[in-house]
């Protein structure tokens with residue numbers, strides 16, 4: 001890594017040997033900054049936007065003071081390529097997660113392209129909350145899109161994630177008409193997303209408005225508790241236990257009896 005350039009305002013973590021965010025063994029790049037503030041966020045440190053446009057202090061201007069997207073891509077691709085042997089052996093690749101990678105298209109889009117040029121499998125992990133043109137451009141370049149669907153009712157989505165849901169649903173509908181390899185992910189969060197009414201509305205929406213019939217159910221876990229304490233952030237799920245196996249099975253059956261293929265985790 002180039003010691004002169006600090007990547008942390010853009011990428012807060014590089015996780016190697018990940019087996020959760022796409023096929024095979026993966027290197028996951030976590031982008032800094034997310035427009036949402038989900039109450040169950042496992043990466044609360046990623047939510048703050050790294051550098052606001054215009055906060056220039058160095059040679060370059062705008063969002064990338066002291067560097068440029070091109071330089072960052074070069075540095076990051078070198079990091080990604082270090083694990084190439086694992087991708088080749090396992091059918092893995094690189095996953096762009098966050099935070100919200102679509103919040104920094106100046107870096108994300110050339111990064112996906114650079115990986116594609118090197119025949120490295122790319123996966124975009126997104127909340128779907130972004131202008132459609134940016135989502136469409138990234139989805140068209142990526143080999144796989146992991147797209148979260150959380151809550152259908154606008155009022156609840158706003159209350160639990162800080163943003164209304166309409167843009168996400170419109171984006172998903174529009175992606176469904178394109179040739180995009182997409183997998184849905186449903187975070188199963190007690191008392192928030194796991195309500196029977198919400199699950200019914202998700203099934204209705206997907207059945208009516210999209211061609212997607214494959215969903216990964218991601219049960220809530222308490223792994224991020226320590227992070228909230230360290231960051232002195234309010235953890236609204238502090239006293240919430242992960243859903244029981246029976247509950248997860250029940251949700252799985254609900255999706256399956258509506259014709260969905262399900263996977264737990266992933």
Ligand code: SF4
Nearest residue numbers: 034036038041099127
């Ligand atoms: S979209 Fe993801 S990164 Fe952003 S707040 Fe929600 S859980 Fe956290």
